[in-house]
Amino acid sequence: MIVAVCGAPLLAGALLLVAGRRADRAAPVAAVAVAVAVLGLAVAAAVARPVARFEVLPGSPGGLAVDGLSAVMVVTVAAVALLILAYAAAERFGARFFGLMLVFAGAMFVTVTATDLLLLLMGWEVMGAMSYALIGYRWTDDGVVRAADVAFVTTRAADTGLYLAAGFALAGTGSLGLDGLAAADSPWLDLISVGVVVAAMGKSAQLPFSFWLSSAMAGPSAVSALLHSATMVAAGGYLLLRLRPLLAAGGWADAVVCWVGALTALILGVVALGQRDLKQLLAASTCSQVGFIVLAAGAASVTGGASHLVAHAAVKSLLFLCAGVWLTRIGTQRMDELGGAARRFRWVGVTFALGALALAGVPPLSLWFTKDAVLAAALERSPMLFAVGLAASVVAAGYAAKALVAVWTGGGGGARERVPLLQAVPLGALAAAACVAGAAVPFEVRPRPSAWELALSGVLAVAAVAAVAVGSRVRVPAWGLQWLYLERMVHAGVVRPVFALARGLARFDDRVVDGTVMAVARGGRRAADFAGRDVELRVDGVVAAIGRGARALGALARRPQTGQVHVYYAQAAAMLAVLVLIAILAG
Incomplete structure (x- = not known):
């Protein structure tokens, strides 16, 4: 019963909102009919005091219930909503209006019965x-x-x-x-x-x-x-x-x-x-x-x-x-x-x-x-x-x-x-x-x-x-027309400072944060350009020179390699002579 009290206006209102202009002609009658049914359910719920218990979150029991205070509220809201919807039916509002009103009433029922x-x-x-x-x-x-x-x-x-x-x-x-x-x-x-x-x-x-x-x-x-x-x-x-x-x-x-x-x-x-x-x-x-x-x-x-x-x-x-x-x-x-x-x-x-x-x-x-x-x-x-x-x-x-x-x-x-x-x-x-x-x-x-x-x-x-x-x-005095200037005070004391802070943070983001990011990007690009134009060319030159030196040394190293035995003996004799000379000098 309590679920019906809350759910009926929510469902009917949602259907009218989905239907849109196609339901404009039927919306007033449908809304009033739903409100009549909800009022009957609300009165029955106020008498029966139903309870619907379930866990909304694991380990946190909750649900909907009608007690003495909420019984008064559900009947009051249902009765007032019915009379107002009947009044509005004579003013040719469309399906969107009646859909919003019904969803609103359903949300109020949930609010007053929630445990x-x-x-x-x-x-x-x-x-x-x-x-x-x-x-x-x-x-x-x-x-x-x-x-x-x-x-x-x-x-x-x-x-x-x-x-x-x-x-x-x-x-x-x-x-x-x-x-x-x-x-x-x-x-x-x-x-x-x-x-x-x-x-x-x-x-x-x-x-x-x-x-x-x-x-x-x-x-x-x-x-x-x-x-x-x-x-x-x-x-x-x-x-x-x-x-x-x-x-x-x-x-x-x-x-x-x-x-x-x-x-x-x-x-x-x-x-x-x-x-x-x-x-x-x-x-x-x-x-x-x-x-x-x-x-x-x-x-x-x-x-x-x-x-x-x-x-x-x-x-x-x-x-x-x-x-x-x-x-x-x-x-x-x-x-x-x-x-x-x-x-x-x-x-x-x-x-x-x-x-x-x-x-x-x-x-x-x-x-x-x-x-x-x-x-x-x-x-x-x-x-x-x-x-x-x-x-x-x-x-x-x-x-x-x-x-x-x-x-x-x-x-x-x-x-x-x-x-x-x-x-x-x-x-x-x-x-x-x-x-x-x-x-x-x-x-x-x-x-x-x-x-x-x-x-x-x-x-x-x-x-x-x-x-x-x-x-x-x-x-x-005319000041009474301004509601004590409460809105102006809120604008002066809250809205404007918040917007000023937001603008300041936006400038900080644009100039400091974005500027730092862009500077790092520009520095990286310049370093890459420098490495590409200057450093890379010089490194390539050093590598090429080392390569030429290695090839020259290789050519020198190949010259003694003639394949003739007497040449190898002559080279060994020369090497021994050098070693003897070094030993004599060292002694």
Whole structure:
């Protein structure tokens, strides 16, 4: 069953990609049919909790399994994927789009059900590759390609941490199993924790990696709804929830994760408040809301974090799809040009309003309760942490209200228009989920929000929404549009120095290494020329002279050889006379 949940979308997506344009007409129906089947399998797997064990590497057991946390994730991902694919079927995307979406969903299923780091890395990397292809889906636009490059390179750089964590796990525990990571000895435990935290922060667009999510908005709205609500951006938060024992074992990682999540929730919330582009506001708010999930992982509120993840998936998918309708039908996503859009597309406006109010944390909608479950855990850990989280929740109400006011007020509205049934039904289903999704996940006994915490949060959220509504629009400095200049800082502090180093090494290679090699080659050639012109001729002359001398000596040696006996006697007598003379002289 679990293999079918993971394999069905992977296989169907691969077939659509291979078929290409020949399957464009059949692709929407096929993709939705596969998504329906996968949702049924996911629900069955969540009930049956199947396990598939096998050795990915010799001596390193692993496999796929559905437990309490992954059961929530497989159902959430399957449900959101079905609704988004049904919505996209009305926009005439081709087989390539639906194939990429299905493969992406299959990779997410592998990621959330993997019980070892190797399988998790496989799903993690396929998911990243598919996100690159989906963000850059309209690849003929140079700006879109550059945006996909930024997202891909940033997340790949952070993913290096997961590869290092896998290597450290093998060194420290001899296994890649997720359950055994917390048992690693020092220093392997700390090294594994660093790798996991860096990879999770990069994938979930937490500080300082948040800027890549801004670039990712260049993709179609359906892509933003899937990748940046329940799947890719949530994957980092899910990994931290899954590896909560590892964070606790190190003694420092949980504190770092808490503060990164809380600060991202607050700071990126302020960035969202400063946006004038609706999709950019939703992107920054995604970083902010995922910050609450990360905070929950660090504060030991696994169920609270999972509940917030589910509720946020429904809310943010809904808001992105509504923005997609307006972008397609009106041709803009700038909030100052969307005045009256909610009145013109009434069903879209109503569902968007429910999603925005849930995002604001207005009681009794889903994020009001799930967010406060996270804040209750933060309060038990640190009052300062709770204060930052509470401030982030107030800011969330502000940016949600800003979006709501922008699309409902101003403008002429125009004649009312309807959206296709294939889009209206998913929007309605997601709106209903946005209201109640958080309550579908049972809460742990502790920590859970108290009555005063719920009341305080609700009052602050309503007050923030009212303040923005009365003020009509929130005016903020233009720096908010630049995502705190994070991308520029990365370019200045990392990209440019790396490229400068690369250029310097290239010059060193060209001038020193290549120059030395060429100089040696030129020297060898000159030595050969010298040997050929000068040395070789002289050596030949010496050899020839020796040869002539040998021939002359041979001729002299042949002269006494006459063949006459008396001549030989005469020669012997002469030799004896010489010897006698030498003896006399010597004596």
